[in-house]
Amino acid sequence: MMMVKAPAKINLSLDVLHKRPDGFHEVEMVMTTVDLADRIELDETKGTRIRIISHDRFVPSDHRNLAYKAAEKLQKKYNVKKGVDITIHKQIPVAAGLAGGSSDAAAALKGLNELWSLGLSNDELAEVGSEIGSDVAFCIYGGTALATGRGEKIQELPTPPKCWVILAKPSIGVSTADIYQNLKLEKVDHPNTAKMVQAIEEGDYQGVCDHLGNALESVTLQLYPEVKHIKEQMQRFGADAVLMSGSGPTVFGLVQYESKVHRVVNGLRGFCDQVFAVRMLGSRAPLA
Numbered sequence: 551m552m553m554v555k556a557p558a559k560i561n562l563s564l565d566v567l568h569k570r571p572d573g574f575h576e577v578e579m580v581m582t583t584v585d586l587a588d589r590i591e592l593d594e595t596k597g598t599r600i601r602i603i604s605h606d607r608f609v610p611s612d613h614r615n616l617a618y619k620a621a622e623k624l625q626k627k628y629n630v631k632k633g634v635d636i637t638i639h640k641q642i643p644v645a646a647g648l649a650g651g652s653s654d655a656a657a658a659l660k661g662l663n664e665l666w667s668l669g670l671s672n673d674e675l676a677e678v679g680s681e682i683g684s685d686v687a688f689c690i691y692g693g694t695a696l697a698t699g700r701g702e703k704i705q706e707l708p709t710p711p712k713c714w715v716i717l718a719k720p721s722i723g724v725s726t727a728d729i730y731q732n733l734k735l736e737k738v739d740h741p742n743t744a745k746m747v748q749a750i751e752e753g754d755y756q757g758v759c760d761h762l763g764n765a766l767e768s769v770t771l772q773l774y775p776e777v778k779h780i781k782e783q784m785q786r787f788g789a790d791a792v793l794m795s796g797s798g799p800t801v802f803g804l805v806q807y808e809s810k811v812h813r814v815v816n817g818l819r820g821f822c823d824q825v826f827a828v829r830m831l832g833s834r835a836p837l838a
């Protein structure tokens with residue numbers, strides 16, 4: 551039996567540059583992992599079957615599960631004649647903009663690399679992962695990174711300045727494909743990625759707050775007014791800076807001082823059922 555942690559991510563900035571001939575969008579994102587994580591349990595089995603076990607009713611338990619796809623890809627690519635039971639202990643809200651499914655897939659890839667003695671490097675695992683979803687490559691490395699291409703090209707960044715991250719997940723789920731489909735490129739409010747990278751490199755907390763930005767935010771806010779409402783509440787309760795993560799609907803607020811965290815969390819709990827106060831993980835985790 552093996553346990554692997556699968557942390558959630560947030561996008562500190564997310565810019566969409568253009569639509570590509572393959573239908574995906576060229577992006578420029580600053581991403582970082584936070585200490586809200588699923589736990590992935592891997593148990594060897596006798597046959598070659600892959601089985602997904604989860605008690606969360608929103609998590610698919612068949613080939614649609616990204617962790618299933620991860621195991622299947624490794625089996626096929628490396629001719630593995632072994633099966634596995636993958637138990638997903640879900641903590642990350644589903645379809646939330648926190649890359650829960652992608653992180654589960656990355657954790658499965660890292661764990662199975664060990665369990666099946668494949669000897670693959672993180673770069674090789676990230677390449678396999680990028681065939682499963684745009685966020686999987688980042689989730690292999692974790693930490694903080696600049697992601698380009700369709701999200702799969704990863705450049706490591708230093709640990710951002712220390713702060714709290716308050717996550718508030720409205721009770722709706724959002725489809726990433728839907729949001730990209732509704733995006734009007736000529737209307738995009740582009741964040742300044744270079745300034746965000748600079749703020750992180752200089753350890754400038756105020757700079758990070760000032761350059762939070764997400765090109766997908768206005769699309770989701772227009773489709774789901776409750777996300778806008780939560781954003782406004784989080785600002786009202788005193789977060790230093792507030793942004794929607796990924797394609798949403800989770801909104802995160804940065805708070806520098808612990809004394810303020812409880813006020814923001816308690817304020818939000820009144821009308822938002824899932825609220826978490828977490829830390830950024832900062833730098834890359836050691837190998838699984």
Ligand SMILES: C[C@](O)(CO)[C@H](O)COP(=O)(O)OP(=O)(O)OC[C@H]1O[C@@H](n2ccc(N)nc2=O)[C@H](O)[C@@H]1O
Pocket residue numbers: 561564573574575576577579647649652682683684685686699700701726727730796797
């Ligand atoms: C919004 C983010 O979560 C930000 O981190 C990612 O860009 C999305 O990553 P993801 O959920 O892993 O997305 P995928 O499963 O690869 O793609 C889902 C759908 O989103 C759209 N998509 C995704 C990524 C991208 N760079 N351009 C796109 O247009 C495509 O329609 C795709 O079919």
Ligand SMILES: Nc1ncnc2c1ncn2[C@@H]1O[C@H](COP(=O)(O)OP(=O)(O)OP(=O)(O)O)[C@@H](O)[C@H]1O
Pocket residue numbers: 608609610614615616617638643644645646647648649650651652654655685723724726796797798
């Ligand atoms: N292991 C998994 N955990 C959760 N959802 C999964 C998983 N595998 C597949 N899915 C499917 O993927 C959909 C999106 O879920 P997920 O939690 O990965 O979204 P997300 O946080 O918005 O991801 P991203 O930020 O990468 O766009 C779900 O509705 C679900 O049907």
